[in-house]
Amino acid sequence: MELPKYALFRGRIVPYGEARLGVLTHALNYGTGCFAGLRGYWSDEEKELFVFRPRDHFKRFLDSARLLAMELPETIDGLLGHLQDLLRAEGLKSDCYIRPLAFYADETIGVRLHDLTPAVSMVAFPFGKYFDNDDGAHVTVSSWKRIDDNMIPARGKIAGSYVNSALARSDAQRAGFDDAITLNKDGHIAEGSVANLFMVRNGSVVTPPITDDILEGITRATFMTLLQEEMGITTVERSIDRTELPLAEEAFLAGTGAQIVPITRVDHRPIGGGRPGRLTLALRDLYFEVVRGKKAKYRSWCQPVYAAAAAGAPAPA
Ligand SMILES: Cc1ncc(COP(=O)(O)O)c(C=O)c1O
Numbered sequence: 001m002e003l004p005k006y007a008l009f010r011g012r013i014v015p016y017g018e019a020r021l022g023v024l025t026h027a028l029n030y031g032t033g034c035f036a037g038l039r040g041y042w043s044d045e046e047k048e049l050f051v052f053r054p055r056d057h058f059k060r061f062l063d064s065a066r067l068l069a070m071e072l073p074e075t076i077d078g079l080l081g082h083l084q085d086l087l088r089a090e091g092l093k094s095d096c097y098i099r100p101l102a103f104y105a106d107e108t109i110g111v112r113l114h115d116l117t118p119a120v121s122m123v124a125f126p127f128g129k130y131f132d133n134d135d136g137a138h139v140t141v142s143s144w145k146r147i148d149d150n151m152i153p154a155r156g157k158i159a160g161s162y163v164n165s166a167l168a169r170s171d172a173q174r175a176g177f178d179d180a181i182t183l184n185k186d187g188h189i190a191e192g193s194v195a196n197l198f199m200v201r202n203g204s205v206v207t208p209p210i211t212d213d214i215l216e217g218i219t220r221a222t223f224m225t226l227l228q229e230e231m232g233i234t235t236v237e238r239s240i241d242r243t244e245l246p247l248a249e250e251a252f253l254a255g256t257g258a259q260i261v262p263i264t265r266v267d268h269r270p271i272g273g274g275r276p277g278r279l280t281l282a283l284r285d286l287y288f289e290v291v292r293g294k295k296a297k298y299r300s301w302c303q304p305v306y307a308a309a310a311a312g313a314p315a316p317a
Pocket of ligand 1: 037165191192193194195196214215216217218219220254255256257
């Protein structure tokens with residue numbers, strides 16, 4: 001992976017190499033941080049970089065920080081300003097990924113969330129696919145359970161909780177699968193290792209509810225809106241049993257990194273004949289038009305980086 005040229009670090013844009021931390025940093029030792037993951041999409045037609053739903057990502061970022069009892073001196077507007085400054089400094093003219101991080105920065109020993117000082121960083125770098133195989137994934141139901149909201153807040157993007165995803169994803173990939181599906185404490189399907197899950201079963205589009213230990217995904221919300229507004233389909237939010245998945249007509253993963261990945265097999269059983277479903281493919285086409293700013297109706301989700309700079313706008317609306 002190509003390293004970024006710059007980082008937002010302790011309130012300033014600095015060369016990436018200057019954004020350094022000591023090995024005693026609390027968040028590095030105890031996982032006491034939270035992060036966000038945004039994508040920027042380059043539009044060749046408009047010669048513009050569009051960041052997708054940054055307000056919603058920053059809202060969840062600040063919510064995740066609150067779950068860690070962090071008092072961040074940041075607002076959504078302030079973070080949007082940092083994002084613009086960083087992207088303009090980086091000068092990216094390609095699809096990219098943006099990683100804001102809030103972390104307890106104290107170099108100290110002692111497990112706790114209080115009497116610590118948080119810091120914020122942000123970097124951006126060119127990025128393509130997250131899933132090597134995003135045309136038809138073969139997934140396995142993991143023996144690792146999804147973290148339970150009473151263990152680590154499941155609805156937040158808490159750094160330490162990603163050990164759970166990493167265990168599930170690596171075991172799955174080393175066994176030859178593309179990704180892992182985790183079950184929650186009740187044995188219901190939670191999500192993929194880095195994405196939410198949807199299935200089409202008996203003609204209904206179904207996704208687990210936000211009370212089933214899932215991350216409250218922004219892509220999940222995007223697809224629910226697009227399904228409703230563009231296809232007249234109301235997504236059913238209900239718990240999903242593991243044995244429903246191989247019986248589904250279609251299934252897909254949805255996440256900022258993953259984007260939309262059709263699931264075509266689960267534990268060697270084909271889903272919907274083992275090929276991406278019609279609805280999944282239609283949604284995929286629609287999604288890529290939306291994120292590149294081609295759909296006027298959803299243009300407000302796409303934050304332009306360079307036009308705003310040319311117009312002298314200090315920070316996006
Ligand atoms: C565990 C997990 N679930 C779901 C998602 C999807 O969330 P979003 O659509 O907000 O990127 C992600 C992605 O970041 C994730 O890491």
